[in-house]
Amino acid sequence: xxxxxxxxxxxxxxxxxxxxxxxxxxxxxxxxxxxxxxxxxxxxxxxxxxxxxxxxxxxxxxxxxxxxxxxxxxxxxxxxxxxxxxxxxxxxxxxxxxxxxxxxxxxxxxxxxxxxxxxxxxxxxxxxxxxxxxxxxxxxxxxxxxxxxxxxxxxxxxxxxxxxxxxxxxxxxxxxxxxxxxxxxxxxxxxxxxxxxxxxxxxxxxxxxxxxxxxxxxxxxxxxxxxxxxxxxxxxxxxxxxxxxxxxxxxxxxxxxxxxxxxxxxxxxxxxxxxxxxxxxxxxxxxxxxxxxxxxxxxxxxxxxxxxxxxxxxxxxxxxxxxxxxxxxxxxxxxxxxxxxxxxxxxxxxxxxxxxxxxxxxxxxxxxxxxxxxxxxxxxxxxxxxxxxxxxxxxxxxxxxxxxxxxxxxxxxxxxxxxxxxx
Amino acid sequence: xxxxxxxxxxxxxxxxxxxxxxxxxxxxxxxxxxxxxxxxxxxxxxxxxxxxxxxxxxxxxxxxxxxxxxxxxxxxxxxxxxxxxxxxxxxxxxxxxxxxxxxxxxxxxxxxxxxxxxxxxxxxxxxxxxxxxxxxxxxxxxxxxxxxxxxxxxxxxxxxxxxxxxxxxxxxxxxxxxxxxxxxxxxxxxxxxxxxxxxxxxxxxxxxxxxxxxxxxxxxxxxxxxxxxxxxxxxxxxxxxxxxxxxxxxxxxxxxxxxxxxxxxxxxxxxxxxxxxxxxxxxxxxxxxxxxxxxxxxxxxxxxxxxxxxxxxxxxxxxxxxxxxxxxxxxxxxxxxxxxxxxxxxxxxxxxxxxxxxxxxxxxxxxxxxxxxxxxxxxxxxxxxxxxxxxxxxxxxxxxxxxxxxxxxxxxxxxxxxxxxxxxxxxxxxxxxxxxxxxxxxxxxxxxxxxxxxxxxxxxxxxxxxxxxxxxxxxxxxxxxxxxxxxxxxxxxxxxxxxxxxxxxxxxxxxxxxxxxxxxxxxxxxxxxxxxxxxxxxxxxxxxxxxxxxxxxxxxx
Numbered sequence: 015x016x017x018x019x020x021x022x023x024x025x026x027x028x029x030x031x032x033x034x035x036x037x038x039x040x041x042x043x044x045x046x047x048x049x050x051x052x053x054x055x056x057x058x059x060x061x062x063x064x065x066x067x068x069x070x071x072x073x074x075x076x077x078x079x080x081x082x083x084x085x086x087x088x089x090x091x092x093x094x095x096x097x098x099x100x101x102x103x104x105x106x107x108x109x110x111x112x113x114x115x116x117x118x119x120x121x122x123x124x125x126x127x128x129x130x131x132x133x134x135x136x137x138x139x140x141x142x143x144x145x146x147x148x149x150x151x152x153x154x155x156x157x158x159x160x161x162x163x164x165x166x167x168x169x170x171x172x173x174x175x176x177x178x179x180x181x182x183x184x185x186x187x188x189x190x191x192x193x194x195x196x197x198x199x200x201x202x203x204x205x206x207x208x209x210x211x212x213x214x215x216x217x218x219x220x221x222x223x224x225x226x227x228x229x230x231x232x233x234x235x236x237x238x239x240x241x242x243x244x245x246x247x248x249x250x251x252x253x254x255x256x257x258x259x260x261x262x263x264x265x266x267x268x269x270x271x272x273x274x275x276x277x278x279x280x281x282x283x284x285x286x287x288x289x290x291x292x293x294x295x296x297x298x299x300x301x302x303x304x305x306x307x308x309x310x311x312x313x314x315x316x317x318x319x320x321x322x323x324x325x326x327x328x329x330x331x332x333x334x335x336x337x338x339x340x341x342x343x344x345x346x347x348x349x350x351x352x353x354x355x356x357x358x359x360x361x362x363x364x365x366x367x368x369x370x371x372x373x374x375x376x377x378x379x380x381x382x383x384x385x386x387x388x389x390x391x392x393x394x395x396x397x398x399x400x401x402x403x404x405x406x407x408x409x410x411x412x413x414x415x416x417x418x419x420x421x422x423x424x425x426x427x428x429x430x431x432x433x434x435x436x437x
Numbered sequence: 438x439x440x441x442x443x444x445x446x447x448x449x450x451x452x453x454x455x456x457x458x459x460x461x462x463x464x465x466x467x468x469x470x471x472x473x474x475x476x477x478x479x480x481x482x483x484x485x486x487x488x489x490x491x492x493x494x495x496x497x498x499x500x501x502x503x504x505x506x507x508x509x510x511x512x513x514x515x516x517x518x519x520x521x522x523x524x525x526x527x528x529x530x531x532x533x534x535x536x537x538x539x540x541x542x543x544x545x546x547x548x549x550x551x552x553x554x555x556x557x558x559x560x561x562x563x564x565x566x567x568x569x570x571x572x573x574x575x576x577x578x579x580x581x582x583x584x585x586x587x588x589x590x591x592x593x594x595x596x597x598x599x600x601x602x603x604x605x606x607x608x609x610x611x612x613x614x615x616x617x618x619x620x621x622x623x624x625x626x627x628x629x630x631x632x633x634x635x636x637x638x639x640x641x642x643x644x645x646x647x648x649x650x651x652x653x654x655x656x657x658x659x660x661x662x663x664x665x666x667x668x669x670x671x672x673x674x675x676x677x678x679x680x681x682x683x684x685x686x687x688x689x690x691x692x693x694x695x696x697x698x699x700x701x702x703x704x705x706x707x708x709x710x711x712x713x714x715x716x717x718x719x720x721x722x723x724x725x726x727x728x729x730x731x732x733x734x735x736x737x738x739x740x741x742x743x744x745x746x747x748x749x750x751x752x753x754x755x756x757x758x759x760x761x762x763x764x765x766x767x768x769x770x771x772x773x774x775x776x777x778x779x780x781x782x783x784x785x786x787x788x789x790x791x792x793x794x795x796x797x798x799x800x801x802x803x804x805x806x807x808x809x810x811x812x813x814x815x816x817x818x819x820x821x822x823x824x825x826x827x828x829x830x831x832x833x834x835x836x837x838x839x840x841x842x843x844x845x846x847x848x849x850x851x852x853x854x855x856x857x858x859x860x861x862x863x864x865x866x867x868x869x870x871x872x873x874x875x876x877x878x879x880x881x882x883x884x885x886x887x888x889x890x891x892x893x894x895x896x897x898x899x900x901x902x903x904x905x906x907x908x909x910x911x912x913x914x915x916x917x918x919x920x921x922x923x924x925x926x927x928x929x930x931x932x933x934x935x936x937x938x939x940x941x942x943x944x945x946x947x948x949x950x951x952x953x954x955x956x957x958x959x960x961x962x963x964x965x966x967x968x969x970x971x972x973x974x975x976x977x978x979x980x981x982x983x984x985x986x987x988x989x990x991x992x993x994x
Contacts, residue, residue, distance in 0.1 A: 162672065330980040331970045340527040340981045341546065341967025343570040352569055357616055357864035370856075370871050375825075375970055377871035378854065 055207030057128060061137075064124040065182070065194045067116035068148065071096040072178050074115055075155075075171045089167045093158035096174070100148050100155075107156055121181075122148055128203075136229035137201040143190040144181040144197075151177035186266045188230075200231050200267035215275035221260040225271075232271035236261040309421045311401020312361070313390030318400060318436045321391025324384055328373050337395055337433055342374065346395035348432035354418045362413035365389060382407035397421045397434040473600040474581045475537055477628035477635070481700055488952040493533035493578050493623045494832065495949070498765040499697035499706075501834045502909045503950040507957040509912035512992055513926045513936045519958060519991040520558035523984055524549055525565075529945050529969070530962035530985045531830075533578045533623065536951040540600075543962070543987055544576035544623075548590045552603060556953040558989060562603035568592035571619055571864055572646060573968060577830075578623035580637055583657045587637055589620025595639065595660050609660035611639075611653070616863040617646035625696040626657065629703065631737045636663050640692030644710040645756070647867030650691040652707060654736075666734065666741045668692055668709045668727055676726035684721040687867060689713035690728040694830045695762030697778070699792070703737035704744060706765060706778055706792075710758040714859035716813045717869025718754040729753045731763055731780055731788075733795060745795035749782050754812040755853065756824045756872070757784035761832035761844070768888040769840045770798055777888070779835065779842055781828030784809060785821075787844050787886055799891030803828065803884045804846035813853035813870050823851035823873050825969055831906030831947045834915065836929050841894055842886045843915045843929070847902035849879045849971070879971040883907075883917055883925075885932060895932030901973060905961065906947030916959060918944030920969065924961050924988070938990065942983040945969055960989045 078092030094112035101108050102120020114120075119127065125145045129138055151174040158170035183193015188200050198204035205211060205224045212218055214227030218235035222243055225233040236243045238259045255262040326335070332342040337350075344350040353359070369385045371377050380388075386405045394400060398421055420432075428434050475483075475491045483489070484496035487505040495501045508516060524530075528546025535542045541555040548566040553559065568590045580587040585597040585606055593612030598605055612618035624637040636654040644650060650668035655661065669688035670676035680688055691710035698705050712721060712728035729750040734741040749759050761781035768777045768789075776792040785804035790797055807821035826849035833844035851873025859869030866872075881903030885894040905918025914935070915927045920943050926936040942963030950959050965982025966974055977983045 326980060331965065331982060332967055334527060335980050339570055339574060340965060341529050341574050343572065343574075349569060353571065353864050357862070359862070359864070363862050363865065366862075367865055371866055371868070374872055374968060376874045379874055 057203055058205060058207060060124045060128050061194070061198050061203040063117060063119070064121045064128075064141075064144075065198060067099045067102075067119075067121035067124065068144075068178065068182055068194055070115035071099040071121065071151075072175065072182065074099065075158075075175060079168070079171065086161070086164075086167075089161065089164070090159050093155045093161075093167070093171065097152050097155045097159065100152050105152075107152060122152075135202070137197045137203045140183070140188075140190050140192055140197045141194075144183070144193050147177040147181035147193075151175075151181065188267050188270060192266075196266065200265045202226055202229055202231060204231055214271050217257070218260055218262065227271045228274055230267040230271050231265050232268045233265060234263045236263065309398055310416075311399045311403065313386075313393055313398075313400060313405035314402065315394075315400045317387050317390035317404050318394035319391075321387035321389070321394075322436050324380070324388055325391055328376075328380065329388070332374060336429075336431060338431055344431070345392055346431075346433045347428075348420075351396065351418075351420050351432070355420070359418050360414055361416040361418055362409075364392070364418060365409070365413055368392070391436060394436040395433050397425045397428060397432075473538070473540075474584055474586075475626075476582075480626060480628070487950070487957075489538065490534065490536040490949045490951050491581060492625065493535075493695055494697075494762050494764075494947075497698040497700055499695060499762045499832075500764045500766055500909075501832075501907060501947060501949065502836065502911075504911045505950050505952060505957045506910065506912040507952075508910065508914065508950075508959065508992060510914060510928050510935055513914055515992055516926070516936050516938070516959065516990045517992075518938070519556075519989045521989070522551070522553055522558040522560075522987040524551060524987070526985060527981060528574045528965060528985070529943070529967035530964045530987070531575045531577050531621075531946050532962050533947055534949060534960055534962070534987070535579050535581050535623070536949070536960075537581055539953050541951075541960070542579045542581065542586055542600075544578055544588060545985060546574040546576065546964075546967070548576050548588065550579060550586060550588060550598060550603070552586075552600075553987075555951060555958065555989075556956075558987070564598055564603045564605070566590055566596070568594065571616070572866075573621065573642070575621045575967075577621055580624035580626050582626035582637070583635065585657065587624040587626075587657065589622065589624060589639055591619045591621070593619050593641075595620070595624070595637070595655060597657070597660070607659060611655065611660055611662075612641055612643075614643075614648060617648040617867075618643040622693050622695065624655070625698075627654075627698060627736075629737065631703070632739065634663060638696045638705070640694075640696070640707070642691055642693040644689035644691030644693065644713060644758070645715060645866050645868065646864070647687045647713060647861045648691070649686060649688055650693075650709060652692040652696070652705075652734075652741075664740050668707075668732075670726065679723040679726045681720075681722060687713055687861060688721070688725065688728065689715075690725075690730075691758075694760050695832070697763040697765050698736075699765055703735060704792075705734040705736045705741065706763040707732050707734065708759040708761065708763055708780055710760070711753050711756045714867050714869030715756045716754055716853060716855045716871070717859050718752055718812050719855075720859055720869065722752070724748060724751040725753070729758050729782065731759060731778070731790065731795070733778075733792075747788075747790055747795045747797065749780070749786065749788060750784060754855075755784070755809070755820060755851075757782055757822075757827065759783075759788070759828075760830040761828045762830070764833065764835050764842070765792055766835040766837070768835065768837070770889055779833070779888075781833060781844055781846075783822060783824060783827040783829070785827035785846060787828065787833075787842065787884070789842070789888060789891065799888075801884075801886050801891045801893075803844060803886070804882070805848040805850070807850065813855040815855060815857065817852050817854040819850060819852055819876065820873075821850035822847060823849035823875055823879075825849060826851075826879075826902070829904050831904055831945070834907035834909040835888070836909045836915070838911070838913065839885075839894070839929050840888045841929065842888055843907040843909060843917075844884050844886065845881060845903040845905060845907060845917050846884060847879065847881045847904065849875060849902065850877045852876050875971060879973055881920065883915075883927060883932070885915075885929070897927065897932050897934070902969070902971070904969065905944045908948040908950060908959070910950060916948040916950075916961075918946065918948060918961050918963065920944060920966065920971075921974070922963055922983075924948065924959075924963075924990075938988075940986065940988045942986050943969070943974060956991060958989050958991050960987065962987045 074096040098114035099116030102123035154174035161167035185199035187196040210223040214225035214232035221235040221237040337346040526545035541553045550564040552561040595611040640652045654663040668690040712725035730748040733744040759782035778792040787801045826847040855870035883897040901921040908916040940963040943966040946962040964985030
C-alpha cells in the first residue's frame with residue numbers, strides 16, 4: 015500500500031492552471047483502484063470538520079427562516095454567516111462583521127486542503143462535487159445576503175439549500191450523491207483516528223474494527239459484548255449481522271467492495287451501482303466531478319478540416335487567419351484559453367456562442383452541421399484530440415458538464431500562440 | 438509589464454503615499470511638459486486653434502470644425518497625399534488622432550500607441566500593449582494632459598505614458614469587472630475651476646456583455662477615482678422604478694462614445710447606450726432609464742448632478758443607442774439664435790434639443806427606417822436599420838456659416854431574433870437574442886440638415902455605408918470617409934463632391950485637420966472593416982482585409 019503524501023502537484027480548483035476537462039457521469043464513477051488507502055487521522059478530522067461547517071451553514075439559514083423576524087438584517091446576517099461557514103476567513107465573500115458559525119478554514123477550505131495532494135483517493139470525486147455544490151450555494155447566499163424582500167431571501171435560500179443538501183448528501187449513497195455524509199460513511203475518510211483497520215474483503219478478526227478495501231469502507235465491526243461501543247460518526251448501514259460474537263454493520267459501499275473482492279480485480283474499474291432512490295430533481299443539481307481527466311475526443315479529423323475551410327471564409331475577417339483576432343477576440347490558443355478559464359466556460363457555453371451569435375454580422379446563417387464543423391475546428395485548434403465520433407449538430411446536455419481549458423500534456427506542434435495545427 | 442503586474446497586486450506604492458505621488462509627478466515631468474501637452478486653458482480655447490487637435494472632436498463642444506481656410510473649395514482638387522503611416526497591428530482603425538505642437542498620437546485596434554511627426558508621419562516613439570481582448574478590438578484615441586498620454590485598454594486598464602518618451606508612468610486596472618468591461622473611448626482631460634481639480638473623464642464599454650454603465654472622473658496623477666456616476670439608477674434613486682427587480686444591475690447604458698462639455702456652465706453632455714439584455718425586452722418592462730438617453734450633468738461640484746435627460750428610445754430592443762457624440766452649438770431655429778445640442782442614434786434619427794432645458798426642437802429621420810416598434814421574436818423579424826446602421830459613433834459636425842448639421846448615415850437592415858431567456862455567461866454577449874443578420878443592400882448617405890427647420894438642405898447617396906463622421910472647415914468644405922475607402926470633400930452649400938481619394942482601406946474613423954509650420958493637413962485612418970464588415974465590400978487580397986493605414990493630405994509642397 016502506497017501512502018498518500020500531500021504535494022503541490024494537484025492544482026487548486028480556483029486558480030489551477032490545469033483545469034482542463036471536468037467530466038463525469040452524474041452519479042459519480044466509483045473506481046476501486048489498488049493502493050489508494052488513506053488512514054490519516056488528519057484527513058478524517060478535516061472530513062468531519064467539513065461536514066460540521068456545512069451543517070452550520072444550513073442551520074444558520076433554517077433558523078433565520080424559522081425566526082419570523084421582521085428585521086431584514088436578521089436574514090442578511092444569517093446568509094452572510096452561512097457564507098462564512100462555507101468559505102472560511104479566506105473566502106472571497108467572507109465578511110467578519112457577521113461572525114461565523116463555522117471554523118476559520120470553512121467547509122470549502124477543508125475540502126481544498128484535503129484535495130491538495132498527489133493521486134486521487136476514491137473520496138476525491140464526491141468531495142469535488144460537494145465543493146462545487148457549496149460554491150453554487152454560496153452564489154445564491156450572496157444574493158440572499160442583500161435580498162430586498164423576504165420573498166427574495168426565500169427564493170435565493172431555497173436554491174442555496176437544495177445545493178447544500180446535495181453537498182451534505184446521505185450516508186446510504188456512494189459517489190457524488192452521497193455528498194459529505196456518504197463519503198464519511200463509506201470511504202476511509204470516515205475511519206476515526208487510531209481505529210483498527212482490517213481487510214474489507216474478509217470478515218473481522220477483531221472488534222471494534224473497520225473493514226477497508228480499495229479506499230472504500232465495507233463494514234464496521236462492533237463487539238457483541240455488553241456495554242456501550244462507539245461507532246464511526248456516520249454509518250451507511252441498513253442492517254446488522256451478528257456473527258462469531260461480533261456485530262457487523264455493512265455500509266452502503268459493501269456491495270461495491272464485495273464485487274471488487276470477488277473478481278480479485280482491485281485494479282479493474284467497477285462502476286458504482288446507479289442510484290435510483292433519489293428524488294428526480296436531485297441528480298440535476300449534483301455538479302459533476304473530475305473523475306475522468308483525459309480530454310475526450312469530441313470530433314473527427316475530417317470535420318475539423320471542413321471547419322478550417324469554413325473558418326477561412328466566414329470567420330477570418332474578424333478573428334484573423336492565425337485565430338488571434340483582428341476586430342474580435344482570439345478563438346484558440348493561450349489567449350483564448352485565458353478567457354475560457356477565467357470565466358469557467360463549458361463546451362455548452364462555447365457551442366451556444368458560436369451556434370447562436372456567430373458570425374457576429376450574420377448569426378445562425380450556417381447550417382447546424384457547418385456549425386458542428388466549426389466547433390470541431392476550434393477544438394482541434396485548441397489541441398483537443400480527434401476521435402471517431404463526429405461533433406454533433408444537435409445540442410448535447412453533457413456539454414454543459416464539460417469544462418474547457420488547456421489540454422494537459424506537451425503539444426509539440428502548437429505554434430507560438432499555443433494553437434495546434436488541424437491538418 | 439512588471440509595473441503593471443505590481444499595480445495589479447497593489448504593491449506599486451511601497452513608499453508612503455505622498456512619496457509615491459511625487460515620484461509619479463517627477464516621472465511625468467521628465468521633460469518640460471508645458472510644451473508636450475496642452476494645459477487647462479488650451480482645452481478651453483481648442484475650438485479656435487487651427488494648428489492643434491487636442492480633443493477627439495476638436496473641442497469640448499464636440500464639434501469637428503476648424504477655422505483653417507488654406508484648403509478651400511477652389512483648391513481642394515489639388516489635395517494630395519503628404520504621407521502615410523502603417524502601424525504594426527491588425528484590426529480596424531477607429532481613432533481620432535490627437536495632435537499637439539507637431540506631434541500626432543494615434544492608437545490602433547490592440548491599443549498600440551504611436552507618437553508621429555505630424556509633418557512626415559515618422560515614428561517618434563511607440564508603445565505596444567496587446568491586451569487580452571474580451572470583445573471588440575478598438576481604440577478611439579488618447580487624452581493628452583499633464584505631460585502624459587492617457588488611454589484606456591481592452592482589458593480595463595487606464596495607462597499613463599510620458600508624452601515625450603512613451604515611457605510608462607502608471608498603469609491601473611480601473612474597471613470593476615474585467616469579464617464584461619473594457620475601454621475603447623479616449624479619456625477626456627478636464628480642469629474643474631471651482632474645485633481646482635484636474636480629471637480624466639472616461640466611460641466604460643460594457644453594454645452588450647452584462648455590465649452597468651458609468652462615467653468616471655480619474656485623477657490624472659495616479660488613476661484614483663474622483664467620482665463615478667452610474668448611468669442606470671440603483672435602488673432608491675429616481676428612475677430605478679423603470680427597471681423591474683434586479684434588472685438594473687446588468688442594465689447596460691454604457692457611456693462609451695464621447696464627452697461633450699460646456700465649460701461656462703460646467704455641464705457634461707453624455708449619450709448613454711442601449712439597455713440589456715439587448716434584444717429581449719420582456720425581462721425588463723419599463724422605459725429603462727437612462728439607456729438610449731442624453732443626460733446633462735452638472736460637474737461643478739464634488740459629485741455630478743443630473744440637470745436633465747431626454748430619452749430618445751424608451752425601452753429599446755434593437756441596440757439602437759445614440760452613439761454620436763453630442764454637439765453643442767449656437768444655431769438659428771426660426772429666426773432665433775439658441776444654445777442647442779445635437780445627437781444621433783443607430784435607429785437613424787438626428788435629434789436637436791435645447792441645450793439648457795433638454796426640450797426637443799427637431800427630430801429628423803435620416804436613414805431608412807422599418808418596423809421599429811416590433812420587438813425581436815423567437816422566430817425572428819425584420820427591422821431597419823441594422824445595429825450598425827443609422828448614425829454611428831463617428832458622428833457629425835455643425836457649420837455656423839450655413840446653419841447646417843452634417844451627419845453621415847447608413848441604410849442597413851437586419852433580421853432579429855430573441856431567445857426565451859437571457860442568461861449571463863461571464864465574458865460573453867448578454868443579449869437575449871443575437872445581433873441581427875444583415876439583409877438587403879447596405880448603403881449610406883451624407884446628410885446636410887438645416888437646423889432652422891430640421892429639413893435636408895442636400896443629401897448625397899453612396900452605394901456603401903458612410904461611417905466616416907464629418908469635418909467642417911471655415912472655408913466651406915465638409916470632409917467624410919466612406920466605408921468603401923474613399924475620403925471625400927463636399928461643398929457645404931451644394932453637396933457636390935469636390936475631391937475624392939481612395940485610401941486603400943475601409944474607413945471607420947473620423948477626419949481631422951491640423952497645421953504644421955502654418956501648412957494645413959487633413960488626416961484620416963482606414964483599414965480592415967472588422968465588425969462593420971458587409972458582403973458588398975470589395976474583396977481584399979488579404980483574408981483579414983486591407984492593412985491599417987493613417988493617411989495625411991496637404992496642398993502643394
